[in-house]
Amino acid sequence: METARVHVITRILLLFQIAVAFLCAVVSGQTGESVVVGEYNISAPAGSEAVLQCHSQRMVWTQDRLKDRQRVVHWDLFRSGPDYSMERVLDMFSAGDQRIYNGYNKGRVSMPMTAFNDGNFSLVIKDVAMSDRGIYSCNLHHHYCHLYETIKVQLNVTKSPRKERRFWDGEKAVFVVLVGSTVVLPCVNRHPVWTEAHREEEQQVVHWDRQLPGVRHDRADRLIDLYASGERRQYGPLFLRRKMNISGEAFSLGDFSLIISDLRPLDEGVYSCHLHHHYCGLHERRIFHVSVGPPLVPDQSPAPGLLPQDDPNTNMVEVPRVINVILPEHRGHFLQQLGYILATLLLLALIAITVILLSRRCKKRGLEYDLRRSERGNVTANDFEMGVTELKVCNQEEMRLDYKNNILKEKAEMSKLPSPKVIDLDKEMEKKAWK
Known part of the structure; x- marks a missing residue:
C-alpha cells in the first residue's frame, strides 16, 4: 500500500x-505563436526616409x-x-x-x-x-x-x-x-529545442507585414521574407518593393531593420517584424505604428550679402530706426513674480508674529511688577510708626516759609535751638555745702 x-x-x-516546463516555454515565447516583445510609435515628415529598427542577436546565423x-x-x-x-x-x-x-x-x-x-x-x-x-x-x-x-x-x-x-x-x-x-x-x-534539426538553414526566417488602417492583424499584407540561406522574397507592386527593403547582411549582423524611402501618407499603417528560429524555439514580433506628417518646409533664408568692400552703397549713412518689441510675459516670469509676492507675505507674517510675542512678553512683565507692589502695600502701619518729636523735627527741617519781617525769622530760629537747661540754685548750693 x-x-x-x-x-x-x-x-x-x-x-x-x-506542466511547469510547458508553461515556461509558453511564457518565454518559444511556441508557434509569436510573442510581442516591443511596440513603438514612429512619426516622420513626408518625403523623408524612415528606419524601423528590428535587432536580435539570437537570430545571428553561425554554422553549428x-x-x-x-x-x-x-x-x-x-x-x-x-x-x-x-x-x-x-x-x-x-x-x-x-x-x-x-x-x-x-x-x-x-x-x-x-x-x-x-x-x-x-x-x-x-x-x-x-x-x-x-x-x-x-x-x-x-x-x-x-x-x-x-x-x-x-x-x-x-x-x-x-x-x-x-x-x-x-x-x-x-x-x-x-x-x-x-x-x-x-x-x-x-x-522541441532538444530535437535534432534536419536543415538548420531552413529553420531561420524573418518577415515583415504591413497592416493598413482598419485591417485586422490576420489579414495584414506580407512585404518581405528573408531566410538565413540567403533566399529573399518580396511581395506587392514594383514601386513598393523598391522603396521598402532589408539589408543583405541581416543574418550576419542581426539587424533586420526595414528601410522605407520617400515616405508618403499612403505608407501609414502598422508594420510588424516577425523573427522565427524554429530550431531554437524563438518566435518574436515587434510592432511599429507609422504616421506621416507634413513635409519639411525648405529653408527660405536670404542669400548672404556682399562684403562691405564690394557693396557700392557702403558710404551711405543709414537713418537710425527705433523698433518697439513687445515680448509676451513668459509663464516662468509669472511664476517668478508670484514667488516674490509669497516670500514678501511670509516675511510680513513673521514680523507680525514677532511683534505680538514681544508685546505679550512686556505685558507679562508689567503684571509681575504690579503684583510685587501690591505685596509691599500690605505692610502694617506699625512698621512705619515714627516718634512725634522726629516727625516734628522732620517737618520743621523740611519747612520752607517766607517770613514777613526779621522778628518772625528770629523767633523761628530761636525755636530751632534746644531748650535752655533749667538749674535749681538751692540744690546747687546744697551740693557745694556738702563738699
Missing part, C-alpha cells in the same frame, strides 16, 4: 514538472559545426554537510557518451541514452548511500540557441522505511529514500 502511494506521488511530481558540443546536460551535487562542497556527477552531450567524474559512481549512477530524443534527462542512482545526500541540479544548456535551464532536486537518506516519502517544499522536489534502494531524480524537458 505504501509503495503504491509512493508511485502515485512520484507520477504527480513528474506531471507537475512537465560542433553539434555534439552545442547541446549538453550535466548533473551537479551540492553537499550541505560540514564541507559545503560542489562536485560534478556526470555530463552528456547530444552526440557523445556520458562522462562520470567519480570512480565510485561508475556502474551506479547513469542517465538514459535516449535523453536528447525523448527529453528525459532523469538521474538514476543505485544502492543509495549516506554520502549521496545533498541537492542535485540538472543543468540543460544549448550554447547555439543561448538557452539555459536548471532543475533542482534534494535527496535525503534514511534508515527507517516509515520516513521514506517524496514531497514539494515550494522550490524543489524532496526525496527521502531508504539506504540501499534505487532512486530516480526527475529532470524532464520535452521541448
